[in-house]
Amino acid sequence: MNKKFKDIAEQALIVSTIFILFLLLFESKLVVPVWLQPVGRMHPLFLHFPIVLLLLALGMEFFRFNPANTANTFYRTFLTNFWLIGALSAAFTVIMGIFLSKETGYEGETLPWHKWTGIAVFFLAAIGYWCRSMAWYQAPVAKGLALVTTLCVVLAGHYGSVLTHGDNFITGPILKSAPVPLEEAIVFNDVIQPIFEQKCVSCHNPDKLKGELMLTDAKSILKGGKTGKLFVAGQPEISLLLQRIHLPSEDKKHMPPIGKSQLNPQEIALLSLWIKAKADFTKKVIDLPLNDSLRLIASTFLSPVEREEEQFDFAAADEETIQKLTTEFRSIAPLARESPALAVNFFNKTAFNSEKIKELKEIKEQVVFLNLAKMPVKDADISQITAFENLQKLDLNFTDITGKGLKELTSLKQLKNLSISGTKVTMKDLQAVIPNFKSLNTIVVWNTGLTIEEIRQLQKSHPRIRFIEGFKDDGKNPIKLNPPQVKNKSTVFNEPVLVQLAHPVKGVQIRFTTDGTEPDSVKSAIFTNQTVIKASTNIRAKAYKEGWFGSDEVVFDFFKRTYVPDSVRLLLPLNRVHQAEGAKSFFDQKLGTFNANSPAWANNWAGVRNNDLALMAEFKKPILLSSVELRIMEETETGIFPPESIEVWGGNSPDQLKKIAVIKPSIPTKYRTHLLQAVGGKFKPQTVSYLKIVAKPLSKMPEWHGGKGKPALLLVDEMFFN
Numbered sequence: 001m002n003k004k005f006k007d008i009a010e011q012a013l014i015v016s017t018i019f020i021l022f023l024l025l026f027e028s029k030l031v032v033p034v035w036l037q038p039v040g041r042m043h044p045l046f047l048h049f050p051i052v053l054l055l056l057a058l059g060m061e062f063f064r065f066n067p068a069n070t071a072n073t074f075y076r077t078f079l080t081n082f083w084l085i086g087a088l089s090a091a092f093t094v095i096m097g098i099f100l101s102k103e104t105g106y107e108g109e110t111l112p113w114h115k116w117t118g119i120a121v122f123f124l125a126a127i128g129y130w131c132r133s134m135a136w137y138q139a140p141v142a143k144g145l146a147l148v149t150t151l152c153v154v155l156a157g158h159y160g161s162v163l164t165h166g167d168n169f170i171t172g173p174i175l176k177s178a179p180v181p182l183e184e185a186i187v188f189n190d191v192i193q194p195i196f197e198q199k200c201v202s203c204h205n206p207d208k209l210k211g212e213l214m215l216t217d218a219k220s221i222l223k224g225g226k227t228g229k230l231f232v233a234g235q236p237e238i239s240l241l242l243q244r245i246h247l248p249s250e251d252k253k254h255m256p257p258i259g260k261s262q263l264n265p266q267e268i269a270l271l272s273l274w275i276k277a278k279a280d281f282t283k284k285v286i287d288l289p290l291n292d293s294l295r296l297i298a299s300t301f302l303s304p305v306e307r308e309e310e311q312f313d314f315a316a317a318d319e320e321t322i323q324k325l326t327t328e329f330r331s332i333a334p335l336a337r338e339s340p341a342l343a344v345n346f347f348n349k350t351a352f353n354s355e356k357i358k359e360l361k362e363i364k365e366q367v368v369f370l371n372l373a374k375m376p377v378k379d380a381d382i383s384q385i386t387a388f389e390n391l392q393k394l395d396l397n398f399t400d401i402t403g404k405g406l407k408e409l410t411s412l413k414q415l416k417n418l419s420i421s422g423t424k425v426t427m428k429d430l431q432a433v434i435p436n437f438k439s440l441n442t443i444v445v446w447n448t449g450l451t452i453e454e455i456r457q458l459q460k461s462h463p464r465i466r467f468i469e470g471f472k473d474d475g476k477n478p479i480k481l482n483p484p485q486v487k488n489k490s491t492v493f494n495e496p497v498l499v500q501l502a503h504p505v506k507g508v509q510i511r512f513t514t515d516g517t518e519p520d521s522v523k524s525a526i527f528t529n530q531t532v533i534k535a536s537t538n539i540r541a542k543a544y545k546e547g548w549f550g551s552d553e554v555v556f557d558f559f560k561r562t563y564v565p566d567s568v569r570l571l572l573p574l575n576r577v578h579q580a581e582g583a584k585s586f587f588d589q590k591l592g593t594f595n596a597n598s599p600a601w602a603n604n605w606a607g608v609r610n611n612d613l614a615l616m617a618e619f620k621k622p623i624l625l626s627s628v629e630l631r632i633m634e635e636t637e638t639g640i641f642p643p644e645s646i647e648v649w650g651g652n653s654p655d656q657l658k659k660i661a662v663i664k665p666s667i668p669t670k671y672r673t674h675l676l677q678a679v680g681g682k683f684k685p686q687t688v689s690y691l692k693i694v695a696k697p698l699s700k701m702p703e704w705h706g707g708k709g710k711p712a713l714l715l716v717d718e719m720f721f722n
Contacts (some may be wrong), residue, residue, distance in 0.1 A: 009084050016091035017126055020119070023098050030098070050093050051153060053086035054125060058153075061128075062146040063322070065139035083132070094122045114159035117152050121515070124149040182299060187288070188218065188281045191298045192274050195267045196221075199256050218281045236275040237674070245271070247638050248577045248713065270297055306480065312389065316340035317363045325360060335368060338656035341390075343369035349376055357384040373397040373419070379405035386411050397444070398422035403429025410436035419444040427454045434462055444468045481543040483554035484510045484527075491558045492718060499531040499558070503543050510563040512541040518553055536560045536678075536720075559678070561589070562722040565617035565691070572614045578607030578715060583615055585717065592633065592676075592717040605633065607715040613643075613695040616654060622689045625650060627722055628663070629680030630695060633715040636671050636705065641712035642679050643695040650688030658689050659684050670704060693719065 017584055023030065060069075060079045069075045095120060101111060128145050131137050180190045196204075196215040204215040204225075213225025224230045224240075231239035247254040256262060263271075273294040277283075288295035317340070326332045329348040335341035344360065344367055346352060352375045360367060367388045377399040385394065391412050397419050406429055409415065416439050425448055434440070445455060455469045487500035498664050501510050510527035511519040514537050521544045535541075537558045543551040568583045581588060585606050592604035606613070628648050633640055641666040649657040661683035697714035701707045 002288045006081070006084065009088055013084065013088050013091065013126060013129070016088065016095070017123075020091060020094055020122065021099075023095070024119070027098065028664070050086050051157065052119075052120065053089060054083075054153060055150065057083045057086050058146040058150050062143050072102040080132070082286055083125070083129050084543065087129050090118075090122040090125050094119055100154055105646050112356040114156060116198060117156035117159060119553075121149060121152045121156055124152060124711040183286055185285045187274060187283050187294065187298060188275075189283055191270060191285070195263070195271065199263055203256075214367050218401055231275045231279060233279045234276060236272040239275050242268075242272055242275070243637050246568050246653055248575070251639070266297060270294070273297065281445040312339065312341050312368075312390070314340055314365050317366045319343065321362050323371045325363065330356065332363070340366055342366045343371070345371040349374060352376060354381040354384050357381065361387065365390060367391060368414075369393040371395040372399060375399060377401060379408075382385050382408040385409070388412070390414050392439075393417040395419045396423065401425070403432065406430070406433045407436075409433075411521065413438050415440055417442045417444075420448065421445060422447045424449065425457070426450070430458060431461075434458070440465055442468065480549040481505060481508060481545060481551040483551045484508075484541045484543050486556045488558075490589040491556060491591065492561055493533075493558065494561050494564075496532050496534045498529070499527075499533060499539065499556075499557070500529065501527050501539075501541060501556075505543075505545065505548075508543045508545045510541055510543055514539055514702075516540070518542075521550060533558055534560070535691070557676070557678075559718065559720055561720055563619065563623050563625075566620045567613055568617045570615050571692070572608070573613045574613075575607040575713070578713075579604040580717070582606070586615070586719040588718075590717070591631065592715070604717045606717070607713055608695075608697055609711050609713045613693075613697070613714060613716060615693055617691045617693070618654075619689050619691070622652070622687050623721070624685050625660070625691065625721055627680060627720075628661075628693065629678040630693075630716050631676065631678045631718040631720070633674070633676055633717075634668070636668050637674070637699060639705070639707050639710070639712050640674075641701065642677075642696045643714050644698045645696050646680060647694040647696075648683070649692035649694070650686050650690065652687075652689045654690045657690060657692055660684075660688075667698065667702070667719040669702070673709035680720075691721075 008082060057079060058453065059104050060075070061083070063078060064067055064076070097115065101115060124145065125706070128149065132142075185191065200215045203210040203214045211225040211227060213230070214220035214223075221230060228240060230241045236242045237331050244253055245263060274280075277292075277294055279286075285295055285298045288298075318686040322332050329346065329351045331345045331347075333343055342363060344358065357372075364387050368390050370385065370388060370391060370393070372385075373395045374397065377396060379401055382401070382405045384389070386408060389412075392414050394409070394412075394415060394417070398421065401420070401423055403425060406420075406425060409418070410433055415437060418437075418440060421444050425445070427450055430443075430445075430450075434443075441464065442630050445467055450458075450469075452469065455467050459465075459467050481503070482505075484501045484503050487502050488497065501512070503510060509521075511520045511521060511524040512527050512531075513524050514533075516538060517540070519540055519542045521542075524542075527541065539556045539558065540553055541556065542553050564587050568587065570583045574580070574582070585604065590604045625648075628646065629644065630643070632642055636641055644664070644667070645667070646663040647659060648661040648663070650660045651657040661681065663679075663681040665679040695714060698712035
């Protein structure tokens with residue numbers, strides 16, 4: 001190292017030592033100004049530099065007094081320079097760390113350990129550098145100093161990783177608890193909390209309390225943070241947790257922040273469904289209804305640890321034999337990839353007879369699942385079924401079997417799951433045969449003659465067997481219908497369109513309105529699949545059925561499209577995150593949604609924030625233009641606002657356009673529920689071949705908004721002319 005440079009570095013080391021001592025003495029009175037905070041935030045970025053330099057220097061110091069190294073001038077000079085640079089860079093890191101620790105969000109027991117072990121590294125390195133040339137500094141002292149300083153480096157790094165990644169970041173994979181079986185899993189403990197631990201706790205723990213929010217336990221999660229409660233039970237759409245997750249990734253409030261591991265769609269769906277289900281902290285997964293979305297996704301989330309893939313001790317059937325036995329009324333397929341076990345399904349009851357079962361004798365050893373639901377199977381056919389010695393699952397739903405047939409099935413020693421829904425099996429039949437089934441663990445009995453009390457009695461008598469009874473609509477416990485669904489491929493149309501609404505529950509009556517009023521069960525029109533609309537229409541609908549609560553209202557917006565440009569191009573770039581399909585996305589009849597887990601959210605919204613949304617459209621045949629509308633999303637909570645203005649330019653040449661109209665949509669004056677709406681307006685008809693639309697995002701969000709003064713995000717999915 002150049003002597004002049006070395007002298008400067010040594011002076012800087014002395015100054016740094018004095019400055020650090022000053023900071024430590026007056027730390028309680030230290031206030032870091034905003035302009036200096038970026039220096040402190042460089043601490044995590046810079047700290048790796050002194051670690052590498054010091055560890056290398058300490059390793060060389062340990063062997064410094066070996067005869068070969070003592071005589072090596074280059075070795076000694078190189079080591080001295082490395083030690084000086086390492087000590088000086090450690091000083092800068094300590095100063096940055098002290099500045100960073102004064103920001104909010106850093107507290108707890110770990111911070112002092114990280115702080116003082118880091119300071120110890122610096123002082124040991126600085127003292128060691130100045131003492132290395134003294135006579136008493138010999139091999140034992142050098143080795144001791146190297147070992148102690150190395151230990152401090154390791155401890156400082158460990159405590160730093162605890163601050164940034166949590167206390168089990170290193171040992172987590174080794175100390176990971178045993179998988180929890182699905183039957184024992186609690187929704188919060190075993191599904192939701194692991195998401196927080198993997199994606200959130202590194203910044204929201206007792207040692208690193210960002211936003212005064214801690215996500216390590218149920219009590220802290222319920223408490224929330226500096227900006228309020230984390231969620232509103234039952235309402236994920238207005239819950240802060242989901243709003244922060246769904247913010248654009250470049251937004252500084254987006255969580256997890258850029259650079260951290262992001263939540264995947266499955267994790268986002270689980271959090272949303274958990275909040276929608278009232279955010280229960282004690283409920284088990286299996287306590288949820290069988291068809292509940294949270295249970296289904298949580299079961300998938302847990303399924304890899306639920307059980308290992310079953311092994312079978314029989315050989316696979318010949319592929320040619322399987323192909324020969326597969327027909328238009330019978331399918332045969334492996335139960336799993338590379339598994340010898342086969343699943344057989346029968347279709348078309350008019351072509352069925354017992355011989356069709358008998359034909360499967362060549363694969364009787366491999367069949368473990370047999371589906372005969374809705375086939376005319378009688379007791380006389382059971383002898384053909386019992387030939388499948390390894391059968392584990394048998395579906396006889398809505399067949400003609402009786403208790404006599406059930407008695408024959410007891411010879412199937414491997415049978416675990418039996419479905420007899422819709423049959424005439426009685427309580428007496430089941431009481432007589434159930435004790436003779438050796439492996440049975442599930443019986444599906446819904447829609448049989450069994451009463452609820454009889455099923456409960458059976459369950460009590462045979463606790464090892466799970467009886468699935470299904471839902472019985474006795475009128476005493478009404479449940480709420482889900483809303484009607486629209487079946488039209490798109491609600492954007494060019495020609496008159498037949499509205500297609502449907503409901504999955506049979507016997508449901510759909511009532512609807514088109515005048516903006518809420519439909520009721522008495523006065524509103526009944527939907528009969530004969531409604532044809534010719535203009536843009538707002539359809540509001542509800543589902544009703546006797547013995548059920550009416551559904552929530554659902555709104556379907558149908559948009560009439562009169563003109564589609566022959567070509568269109570963007571004049572300014574879209575926001576990096578909201579590209580959609582570029583210019584063509586505004587005329588592709590694909591509408592966006594609010595659901596950030598849906599492809600329609602990610603793929604159909606085009607957006608701008610820091611520049612105008614500007615495009616040029618060309619019509620080969622001139623059109624008479626009288627109105628322009630943009631379908632937008634408004635979500636004030638996350639800074640998505642209507643445009644400040646919409647300029648319409650038109651003419652017969654792209655170089656000679658004149659301003660036709662300036663439309664100024666209404667801007668919200670307070671936080672309100674999100675909505676999808678078409679904004680725009682009418683004007684004096686103009687004949688145009690070229691049309692330029694300039695939608696200006698709100699340049700400054702209003703004073704009442706948390707992001708006041710910042711530009712709003714504008715999201716558009718479709719444009720409509722006339």
